[in-house]
Amino acid sequence: MDKIYFDYASTTPADPCVVAAMGPYLDGQFGNPASPHAFGREALKAIEDARETVARSIGAHPEEIIFNSGATEGNNHALLGAVRSLRDKGRHIIISAVEHPSIERPAAYLESEGCPVTYLAVNREGLVDPQQIKEALTDETILVAVMHANNEIGTIEPVEEIGKIMRARGILFLVDAVQTAGHVPVDVERLGADFLTMSAHKFYGPKGVGALYVRRKTKISPFLMGGDQERGRRASTQNPAGIVGLAKALTVCLENMPQEMATQIRLRDQLLTEIPRRIQDVVVNGHSTARLPNNSHFSFEGLSGESLLMSLDMAGICASMGSACKAGSMVPSRILSAIGLSDELAHGALRLTIGRWTTQAHIDYLLEQLPVAVRNLRV
Ligand code: PMP
Numbered sequence: 001m002d003k004i005y006f007d008y009a010s011t012t013p014a015d016p017c018v019v020a021a022m023g024p025y026l027d028g029q030f031g032n033p034a035s036p037h038a039f040g041r042e043a044l045k046a047i048e049d050a051r052e053t054v055a056r057s058i059g060a061h062p063e064e065i066i067f068n069s070g071a072t073e074g075n076n077h078a079l080l081g082a083v084r085s086l087r088d089k090g091r092h093i094i095i096s097a098v099e100h101p102s103i104e105r106p107a108a109y110l111e112s113e114g115c116p117v118t119y120l121a122v123n124r125e126g127l128v129d130p131q132q133i134k135e136a137l138t139d140e141t142i143l144v145a146v147m148h149a150n151n152e153i154g155t156i157e158p159v160e161e162i163g164k165i166m167r168a169r170g171i172l173f174l175v176d177a178v179q180t181a182g183h184v185p186v187d188v189e190r191l192g193a194d195f196l197t198m199s200a201h202k203f204y205g206p207k208g209v210g211a212l213y214v215r216r217k218t219k220i221s222p223f224l225m226g227g228d229q230e231r232g233r234r235a236s237t238q239n240p241a242g243i244v245g246l247a248k249a250l251t252v253c254l255e256n257m258p259q260e261m262a263t264q265i266r267l268r269d270q271l272l273t274e275i276p277r278r279i280q281d282v283v284v285n286g287h288s289t290a291r292l293p294n295n296s297h298f299s300f301e302g303l304s305g306e307s308l309l310m311s312l313d314m315a316g317i318c319a320s321m322g323s324a325c326k327a328g329s330m331v332p333s334r335i336l337s338a339i340g341l342s343d344e345l346a347h348g349a350l351r352l353t354i355g356r357w358t359t360q361a362h363i364d365y366l367l368e369q370l371p372v373a374v375r376n377l378r379v
Contacts, residue, residue: 004362006319008294008355009151009179014245015204015356021248022206025241033238034229043240050247054211057250058177058196059187066212066230067243071178072102074197074212075145077223077234078174079106082143082195083115085219086172090140091115096128096157097338098150100176104334107145116140125287126155126339130162137169145174148186152322152335152351153286154295156180163192172218178202179292182253184261194218200242204356205249209242260356264293267354267363271296278371283345285336296352297322299336299345303377308350311373317366322351 005013025046031039033047047067055062068074083093095107097119111117118136120128128146137144144166149156159175166173175193177186182203188196196213200206214220214233226235253260268291276282281301300308305321312319322333332346352366 003316003318004365005357006317006352006354006362006366008358009154009202009292009351009353010320011201011207012204012355013357014201014206015249015252017252018205018245018249022241022245025244029240031240033240034227043238046240046244047238050243053247053251057186057254058181058213059189060213061216063231064188064213064216066214066234067238067246068210068212068230068234069208069239070201070210071100071176071197071199073223074195074199074210075100075102075174075176076106077212078195078197078214078220079103079110079143079145081220081223082172082174082218083110084221086142090138090142092118092138092140093143093145094118094120094133094136094141095145096120096122096147098122098126098128098152098155098335099145099147100151100178103145103147103174103176120146122155122338124339125290126150126153126285126335127287127290128157128162130158130165133162134165137171141169141171143172143174145176147176147178148180148191149184149292149295150286150335151179152333152349153297153339154179154292154353155287156184156290156292158290159191159193163190166194167192179295182250183257183293185257188213188215195220200246200249203249203253206242206245209239209246211246261293264354264358267358267360268293268296270363270367271352271354274367275370278367279374283341285339285341285349292353294354296354298350298352299341300348300350300374301345303348303374305347305349307377308348308373311377312369315369315373317369320351320353321349 029042031043033044051062051065107117172194174195181198194215199210224235283299285297336346
């Protein structure tokens with residue numbers, strides 16, 4: 001039986017043209033970009049071209065892009081680096097209650113080190129209220145982090161509005177754009193971001209490579225210390241193949257964005273309307289309109305999400321409860337608790353995320369198999 005992939009938010013297959021673009025930098029053009037000889041110069045040129053591409057794709061300048069190992073590193077770097085550099089200005093940080101663990105955990109660490117942290121509640125649809133952020137700001141606030149879109153329930157946050165408030169107050173704004181970069185328009189000026197993070201493997205690029213945008217003149221101490229790579233802001237030999245792959249993947253996404261968004265919204269909406277129509281006692285989680293084109297998320301009463309995933313897997317359908325980071329854990333998702341779901345509904349979660357290679361036939365097969373799986377588990 002063929003396997004059908006409904007877990008694009010967890011990771012995506014690399015596009016074949018991305019793999020082709022990376023090949024030379026793993027083979028003949030293998031140089032270390034820090035080497036002054038011809039091999040090094042070739043690799044350096046590829047990295048700088050990629051930096052230009054990535055910068056242009058988010059409305060930034062090339063020197064504002066730091067290549068790294070992915071958004072976990074980018075989020076840790078932005079939070080810890082900014083707090084270290086701004087020690088004299090203040091220590092208070094604000095994060096939304098639905099941030100990814102790569103922001104929530106460093107924030108909790110900073111809290112344990114004596115930095116006051118405010119966790120902003122979200123409403124039933126997962127939205128942060130910009131007014132509440134305004135009220136939480138103090139003279140000591142140095143950084144606010146609100147993700148562009150949530151990885152579990154797909155809610156797109158009012159980041160532009162929050163960014164405006166932060167810029168007016170001169171407070172740093174960190175935007176985790178992991179689920180949006182390459183999928184919906186992302187522009188650092190429009191979002192008012194001072195830091196923005198992305199991971200290539202979420203938009204058909206390779207794993208283990210990402211980019212951190214840092215607005216010009218923003219102070220940030222390095223997170224990895226060592227060599228002078230990335231203008232002294234991120235030590236370690238760069239990954240030319242990965243960086244070329246990231247830039248190529250982003251280029252392909254931008255070229256195809258309007259069509260891909262339209263197709264995915266059409267397929268996603270079938271899931272959002274047909275699943276509650278075909279199955280009783282289902283809750284749709286997330287926002288009805290401010291939602292990622294590729295995300296649908298449900299809670300089923302009277303069953304465990306783990307069992308549902310296993311049944312679907314046996315039918316060749318690969319899905320998720322919401323977050324790869326929670327796999328195997330019985331603790332209800334922090335995000336689902338934050339939107340006010342009962343433990344029972346949080347345990348019956350199912351996230352179906354689609355992507356470049358999802359077809360109508362995949363959707364039809366899912367819509368046929370899911371009611372059967374739910375019915376068998378509920379008896
Ligand atoms: N932020 C969000 C919203 C994510 O979905 C993820 C990946 N699940 C990350 C950060 C971390 O990305 P990576 O695992 O590539 O470091």
